[in-house]
Amino acid sequence: MLILGIESSCDExxxxxxxxxxxxxxNVVSSxxxxxxxxxxxxxxxxxxxxxxxxxxxxxxxxxxxxxSLEQVDAFAVTQGPGLAGSLLVGITYAKALxxxxxxxxxxxxxxEGHIHAVxxxxxxxxxxxxxxxxLALVVSGGHTHLYLVNRSGTTQWxxxxxxxxxxxxxxxxxxxxxxxxxxxxxxGPIIEALAKYGNxxxxxMPRSQIKAHEKRRNDVGDSQRRYDFSFxxxxxxxxxxxxxxxxRSSIETRxxxxxxxxxxxxxxxxxxxxxxxxxxxxSFQEAVVKDLVSKTLRAAESLEVESLIVSGGVASNRRLRxxxxxxxxxxxxxxxxxxxxxxxxxxxxxxxxxxxxxxARDFATEYFCAEASLALGA
Ligand code: KG4
Ligand code: ZN
Numbered sequence: 001m002l003i004l005g006i007e008s009s010c011d012e013x014x015x016x017x018x019x020x021x022x023x024x025x026x027n028v029v030s031s032x033x034x035x036x037x038x039x040x041x042x043x044x045x046x047x048x049x050x051x052x053x054x055x056x057x058x059x060x061x062x063x064x065x066x067x068x069s070l071e072q073v074d075a076f077a078v079t080q081g082p083g084l085a086g087s088l089l090v091g092i093t094y095a096k097a098l099x100x101x102x103x104x105x106x107x108x109x110x111x112x113e114g115h116i117h118a119v120x121x122x123x124x125x126x127x128x129x130x131x132x133x134x135x136l137a138l139v140v141s142g143g144h145t146h147l148y149l150v151n152r153s154g155t156t157q158w159x160x161x162x163x164x165x166x167x168x169x170x171x172x173x174x175x176x177x178x179x180x181x182x183x184x185x186x187x188x189g190p191i192i193e194a195l196a197k198y199g200n201x202x203x204x205x206m207p208r209s210q211i212k213a214h215e216k217r218r219n220d221v222g223d224s225q226r227r228y229d230f231s232f233x234x235x236x237x238x239x240x241x242x243x244x245x246x247x248x249r250s251s252i253e254t255r256x257x258x259x260x261x262x263x264x265x266x267x268x269x270x271x272x273x274x275x276x277x278x279x280x281x282x283x284s285f286q287e288a289v290v291k292d293l294v295s296k297t298l299r300a301a302e303s304l305e306v307e308s309l310i311v312s313g314g315v316a317s318n319r320r321l322r323x324x325x326x327x328x329x330x331x332x333x334x335x336x337x338x339x340x341x342x343x344x345x346x347x348x349x350x351x352x353x354x355x356x357x358x359x360x361a362r363d364f365a366t367e368y369f370c371a372e373a374s375l376a377l378g379a
Contacts, residue, residue, distance in 0.1 A: 001019065001073060001074045001075070001356070002017060002018075002019055002025075002066075002068060002073045002074050003016065003017070003021075003073070003075050003076070003077050003352040003356060003359060004016070004059070004062065004063065004070070004073045004075075004076050004077070004098075004105070004352065005017075005020050005076075005077045005078070005109070005348035005349065005350070005351035005352030005353075005355060006055075006076065006077070006078045006079070006091045006094065006095050006348055006351065007060065007079045007091060007114070007347060007348040007350075007351045008051045008055065008079065008080075008083075008087050008088060008091030008160055008249075008348055009081070009082070009083025009084065009087055009088055009091075009111050009346065010042060010047065010048060010083055010084060010087060010091050010142070010143070010318075010346060011031065011032040011033065011035075011042045011047050011050075011077045011087075011346075012029050012031050012032065012345070012346040012347070012350075013029075013030045013051050013054035013055055013058050013090075013298065013377045014027075014028060014029040014030070014058065014093075014346060014347050014348035015059040015061070015062035015166065015348045016028065016059045016062055016070060016347065016348040016349040016350055016352050017063065017065075017066035017073070017352065018064055018121065018352035018353050018356070020356065021117075021124070021331070021353050021357065022121060022124040022125055022353075022356075023068035023125060023264060024069070024094065024121065024122075024349050025065070025067070025284070025335045026061075026063070026064075026065035026066035027062075027342070027347055027348070027349045028058050028061045028348075029347050030054040030057075030058050030063065031059075031148075032046070032047060032050045033097055033144070033186065033187065034263060034264055035047075035050055035184045035263075036186060037185060037263075037264065039186075040176075040179075040186050041176060041180070041186060042084070043140065043291065044084045045086070045353070046283035047084055047086070047087045048084070048087050048089070049178075050088050051090035051091065052090055052313025055090055055094050055134065056094075057090065059094070059098075062348070063184060067198070070098065070102060071102060072316070073102075073104060073361050074104065074105075074359065075099075075105045075106070075262040075353070075355065076095045076098050076099045076104060076105070076106050076107070077106075077108075077109050077352050077355030077358075078091050078092050078094075078095035078107070078108065078109065078197040078204055078333055078351065078367065079091060079092075079109055079110075079351055080092065080108040080109060080110065080111075080365075080370075080371060080372055080373075080375055081110065081111065081116065081371055081372035081373055081374065081375030082111055082112070082143065082144075082372065082375045083111055083334065083371075083375075086370050087122045087375045088371035088372075088373070089338065091196070092369075092370075092371050093327075096367055099351070099367075100367065102321070105362075106364060106365045106367070106369075107355040107358045107359060107363070108365040108369050109127050109351045109354045109355050109358075110120070110137050110354075110377045111346075111351075111375075112144060112146060112148075112376055112377040113158070113159075113354045113377055114218055114332045114341075114350035114351045114354045115137075115139045115312040115313045115350060115355040116137045116148065116150060116310060116312060116343070116348035116354070117324070117350050118138065118159070118247070118308045118339040118343040118349065118353065119131070119137075119311075119312050119337050119338065119339050119343075120121075120207060120310075120348060120353065121343075121350065121353035122339055122340060122343060123153070123337055124366065127291070127376040128201065130334065131308050131310065131335075131337055132307035132308050133151050133152055133307060133308070133312050134149055134150060134151045134304070134306050134307060134366050135150045135151075135306055135307060135308040135309065136149060136150070136163075136297070136300060136301045136304055136306040136309050136310070137151075137160075137309075137310040137311075137312065137331075138293065138309070138311045138312070138313075138316075138318055139312055139313045140170070140171050140172065140293060140309070140311065140312075140313045140314075140315040141170060141171075141172045141313035141314040141315060141345075141346075142170060142172035142173055142176060142187065142314055143170055143172070143173070143378075144165070144166075144170050144313065145165060145170045145171045145172075145230050145232070145293075146162060146166075146377070147162070147163050147164035147165065147228055147297065148160040148161060148162055148163065148301055148377065148378060149161040149163050149306070150310070151307055152262055155357070156360045156361040157273060157309075157357075158357060158360070159163050159364070159378065159379075160184060160377050160378030160379075161378055161379050162376070162377065162378050162379065163227060163228055163300060163304065164227055164229050164230065164296070164300060164302075165230065166227060166229070166230040166231060166232060167211065167229050167230070167231045168231050168232060169231040169232045169233050169236060169286060170232070171230070171232055171289055171293060171315050172187070172188075172189055172313070172314050172364070173232075174232040174233075174236045175188040175189040175286075175289070175315065176188040176237060177192055177236055178192065178236060178239050178282075178285055181239065181240060181252070182239075182242065182243075182252060182255075182278065182281070182282065183252045183253070183255045183256035183259070183351060184270060184282075185259075185264075185265050186287055187231050187314070189314060189317070189318060189336045190317075191267060191270070192282055192285070192286055193286065193318050193320065194202075194267035195267055195270060195271070195274065195279060195282050195318065196279075196282050196283040196286040196287075196320065197281075198274075198279045198283070198371035199231055199276070199278075199279030199280040199281070199282050199283030199284070200280050200283055200284070200285055201215070201283040201286065201287035202284070202287070202303050203283075203284055204242060204279040204280055204281055204284035205284075206235050206238050206239075206284055206288035206290070207234045207235065207238055208286075208291070208292060209231040209234055209235075209292060211229050211230070211231055213226055213227065213228050213299065213300070213303065214226070214227055214229075216229070223225055226275035226303070227240060228264035228296055228297075228299065228300035230292065230296060231235055232289065232290075234303050235285065235288045235289060236376070238288075239281060239285050239327045242281055243281075243304070245278060245365065248277070248278065249302045251275065253280070254273075254282075255270075255273040255274070259273065276279070276318055281358070286318075286320060287320070288307050289323050289348070290318070290320050290321045291324070293315075293321065294321070294324045294325050294328050295328075297309065298328050298329065298334070299312070299330070301329075301334055302332060302334075306334070308334070308335045308337060309325075309329055309334050309335065309339070310336075310337050310338075310339070311336065311338050312338070312366065313344065314344060314345045314346070316338055316339065316344045317341040317344035317345060320334055322338055325338075328333070354378040374377070
């Protein structure tokens with residue numbers, strides 16, 4: 001069974017062909033990073049326009065690379081949400097048109113479910129086996145920092161229980177905002193990761209969020225659920241306070257001007273513009289976010305007694321985060337799985353993979369289904 005997946009929830013237009021939820025035949029991603037870079041974040045109106053420009057060639061390239069024709073595809077899958085409404089609509093409208101014109105089923109996929117299935121897909125592809133369940137999945141990206149308890153009944157029914165999330169900024173959002181504050185490039189994660197290795201991660205103390213695992217009422221009958229929440233606004237504010245206290249504003253503005261002319265500045269362009277105090281701040285910020293994500297997730301995995309840990313989403317491509325997770329998970333004896341770096345950030349292979357059990361269950365969307373900017377995953 002061939003599924004063509006389409007993803008357009010934020011600033012990447014992507015299409016991919018996946019066979020039987022386990023064999024990646026093509027994976028095309030067209031990034032809009034250079035469009036949004038001058039603004040230090042995604043501009044929704046520009047994002048929709050760029051998706052419109054890219055969607056036809058990206059889908060065409062995905063079928064060409066997979067060496068299949070559109071007629072051979074068994075179903076089309078598309079991200080329904082969460083994401084930017086105007087961006088989602090481009091992918092959804094195109095997928096609906098393909099499904100209608102070719103009389104093939106259409107499958108609506110939650111973007112967060114997709115990030116989890118990126119890991120399941122690659123594990124199946126490389127080992128021909130399934131990841132042991134129940135698993136705890138940390139989806140950590142620019143819009144989300146969510147913990148899900150993942151399970152499956154039968155071959156097609158996946159369940160996701162939300163057991164924690166960030167109470168303020170997503171971890172990726174904190175990377176992006178700190179990068180903007182320090183006049184680094186957008187998105188913030190990759191440039192902070194690249195520059196952090198030149199600073200001392202232990203030189204500046206950052207506050208650890210004080211949120212402990214806690215019970216929360218789920219309904220009127222008094223059922224409660226243990227929650228494992230995150231918070232990153234304290235770390236972000238600590239960076240801002242450090243900048244003010246150490247009077248770093250003028251050097252930040254000098255850097256901003258010096259690099260304003262570059263369309264896609266690289267770490268080596270930034271390095272001559274950064275003093276050791278700023279590099280220490282960058283390294284200490286990354287270390288604080290990494291330590292917080294790893295310690296809270298492992299505490300949750302331990303108390304939920306899961307078989308595996310899955311870490312996915314854009315921030316999961318961070319090497320320091322991966323090495324700390326690997327070290328701590330090994331110490332705790334928990335098996336941990338990441339997507340390849342290419343499937344960590346937004347892509348359509350994850351959408352096609354998440355759609356496969358829905359295709360088997362004939363869980364199809366009608367032509368009336370709509371984009372849902374705040375679509376939640378699971379209970
Ligand atoms: O999953 P994704 O591509 O899009 C969303 O669904 O949000 O994640 C994008 C986010 C951005 O905030 C970006 O700064 C962050 O992931 N990111 C990283 C790294 N690469 C991307 N954060 C830390 N380290 C990285 N290497
Ligand atoms: Zn994402």
